[in-house]
Amino acid sequence: MTSPTPPGSVSDDLRVVAPAFVDLRALAAAPVSVATWRGISQLVIGSVVLLLAFLVLTVGVATSLSLVIVVVGIPMLVATLWLCRPFAELERARLHAQLAVEIPAPRYPQRVGVWASWGGVLADSRTWAHAAYILVAGVVLTVQGVLVSVAGGFAIGGLVYPVVALASGMSHPPIPLVLMVPGAVLLLWVTALVTQAGSLALVRSARALVGASARAEAVEAARQAQLRAAQAEGRAVQLTETRTAAVGAADEERRRIERDLHDGAQQRLVALGVELGSARRKASSDPEAAAALEHAHREVKETLAELRDLVRGIHPAVLTDRGLDAALSALAARSPVPVRVDVPDPPALGRASTSAQAAAYFVAAEALTNAAKHASASAVTVTATVAGQNLRLVIADDGRGGAVAAPGSGLDGLRSRVAALDGTFDLDSPAGAGTRLTVEVPCAS
């Protein structure tokens, strides 16, 4: 069965179980409305259920208290109180079925061990609230029952009597019919309204006493939120750590590849170049052989130059061995555009981690390439400083500007690299006014 009210929505109770109090049309139709007849059936069944519960509770509590002195009373009291929990569940189910209201179940404290769980039952305010509900609901249903039967009885009597009297030819009714019929009709509405009001009172008591306590729910929600926040925080810390480790591992791998290429292919090519060069010198007597060797030698030298550029692009050895300051000099020396490198305090740069220095190096390399290739710059300055806890790199050129870190571009990749180190990446490149790239990376990253 689907519930018309979402769980716990107290304000909807009025509309569901006592619509006559909020809606004129519902008031007009009160004696024949669903809410009234649901209320009547609830009243009948609830009276029986609550009476039984009341008997069990009062007998149980009274007997337990009288037997406390011989100890047996304590487990009896616990058992009686404990019974209130399944009763509360039954009551929530009954109200759901009969009045279509959903009352959320409370959470009971879980204790391990016999004594602890007994203590838990006795100390649990919710369980005591269930017991109180039996008393409160008993009173509500009793009052409602009396009022509904009296008003309903008179209403039915007031409507049936005139028919019987007219049929039997009675000429002098004790009350004039002109008063009796409207009175009976009024009582019909009174009965309906009392029924709905009683339902409302019962549902409200149930929410307060057999449902989850609002305060306990708030505390529980706060505890859950705190738990989730702590989990999220832990996750963030873990992600930061693994991310830093991943960046470090990637840098380490680049260094390893560089070393392998240098010790392997590069050395072999240099040796091959030497061999070909000396062969060419010896072969000067045979022009054809000399030309072939000359060609091969040139090829090797070009391959060597390409390989050198490739290795520098992977990870320059000068960065590993001599740090960022020296690596920036090497970059500047190879740039086709005149570059001025300004490092006011070279030893300070050594305080930055290798990952931070590598990020700064590759940003500078890309910026210098762009300055020469796209910006048509005639001068570039590279400034590297340590500002507070950050390694700060500024590359400014006098080119045509308008640079953007488009997705997939070299600058975009470097922005991700800097972001992975919790750094900032600021590209200022107004059209026609040069490009200024400012990157800050935490030294400790």
Add this chain to the structure above:
Amino acid sequence: MRIVIAEDSVLLLDGLTRLLVAEGHDVTGYTTADEVVAALGPSAAVPDILVTDVRMPPSHTDEGLRAAVHLRSLHPRLPVLVLSQYVEQRYARELFAGDVRGLGYVLKDRVADVDEFLDALGRVAGGGTVIDPEVVAQILARTRRSGLETLTPRERDVLGLMAEGRSNAAIADRLVVGLPAVEKHVTSILTKLDLPQAADDHRRVLAVLRWLEHEPTNGERP
């Protein structure tokens, strides 16, 4: 010439040895810096030139450079040609701190250009100075001296070649101009930068390098 080579790549050491033997030199090769330092002790006969790699075992950082600096202090007249995987200004400064005669510092890859290598070898053995163009470019990028901007682009090129340790004849050859034109540029550069008109090449290299590396005084910064 009697040549000592320190190079940890056996393949390259073999190639160089064969090349130099074929050129009629007497070559001894070592694969670690320690071996060279031991072989060229205070009482050892000084070879005509030492060729050493920078990155060598055990730490693969700058053993070769430190060995070169040490041996130069032991044998001030020992010509040394330092080969390096990368060239770096501060290494250069360390190496060229004293007398620059008979000193060379070039990218290792340039060895593959055999003619260039033999040329550099001969110049260093003959007491000349050879500095890799990349080092000169780095020094030029880092210099804070004012005065550079007063040079014409051609004069800057000539200054760079002077800093590489080239003679006027070599510069003329490289720039494909006549010797008188180079001499005119050199005189102009030395005047603009307020440098002495040095008669020999190595004093000129020294003057140019000192000028470029000199830290600016207040107000001198452009």
